Amino acid sequence: MTISYFKRFRMEIDLTGGTLAPAAPAGFFWEAWSDSLLSVHAEVKYQCFRNELDARVFPNLGDREGCARLMREIRNKPGFLPGATWLIAGPQGYCGTVQGVVDRGPIGAIQNVGVIPYYRGVGLGRALVAKALVGFQSAGLDRAYLEVTAQNTRAVNMYRAIGFKKVKTLYKAIEAFERLA
Numbered sequence: 001m002t003i004s005y006f007k008r009f010r011m012e013i014d015l016t017g018g019t020l021a022p023a024a025p026a027g028f029f030w031e032a033w034s035d036s037l038l039s040v041h042a043e044v045k046y047q048c049f050r051n052e053l054d055a056r057v058f059p060n061l062g063d064r065e066g067c068a069r070l071m072r073e074i075r076n077k078p079g080f081l082p083g084a085t086w087l088i089a090g091p092q093g094y095c096g097t098v099q100g101v102v103d104r105g106p107i108g109a110i111q112n113v114g115v116i117p118y119y120r121g122v123g124l125g126r127a128l129v130a131k132a133l134v135g136f137q138s139a140g141l142d143r144a145y146l147e148v149t150a151q152n153t154r155a156v157n158m159y160r161a162i163g164f165k166k167v168k169t170l171y172k173a174i175e176a177f178e179r180l181a
């Protein structure tokens with residue numbers, strides 16, 4: 001067995017500054033949380049993460065049933081925040097997901113944000129994060145955080161562009177069985 005370490009950043013944002021504007025890009029619309037959408041969030045999460053680096057860091061993300069399990073866990077957290085949990089959809093169906101919870105502090109915690117590959121690069125990721133941040137603001141929170149794998153430059157760039165700042169570097173250990181030749 002080998003152990004790999006993935007460098008991760010904790011990034012935080014101050015929510016007291018101004019009002020965020022989470023407009024959905026033209027042609028896309030928001031779908032607010034309801035318990036009946038749990039399996040939709042899980043499926044969209046799976047479609048977003050299945051071939052991504054984070055599916056190596058968190059194997060549940062690369063597995064349909066794992067994503068369903070993760071969504072149930074998020075939904076059952078005491079701080080689960082429907083106002084920071086959204087789907088974004090276009091004419092062909094759901095394209096992205098974000099979930100938020102209130103952590104000890106209290107501070108808003110973005111759990112997972114993902115956009116299905118075909119829909120990337122048009123502003124949906126940025127809009128999803130902004131929408132979750134407005135949900136935290138509406139819940140009276142003045143800070144939010146997330147953790148991101150350092151090699152995930154697309155996500156790190158997006159969070160920086162939104163205003164998140166790195167506050168801590170963490171290392172996540174992953175056990176992997178060596179393949180014998």
Ligand SMILES: CC(C)(COP(=O)(O)OP(=O)(O)OC[C@H]1O[C@@H](n2cnc3c(N)ncnc32)[C@H](O)[C@@H]1OP(=O)(O)O)[C@@H](O)C(=O)NCCC(=O)NCCS
Nearest residue numbers: 113114115120121122123124125126148154155157158161
């Ligand atoms: C990270 C992710 C959510 C971004 O979604 P997206 O819809 O493509 O993002 P946006 O179109 O809103 O772009 C937002 C910012 O991301 C960055 N970005 C987008 N595409 C990029 C690319 N190809 N290369 C580098 N940076 C990029 C830019 O900073 C961009 O800001 P800009 O619009 O001012 O240029 C998406 O790539 C994704 O789902 N990745 C897989 C799941 C994942 O890793 N989630 C993050 C977990 S922490």
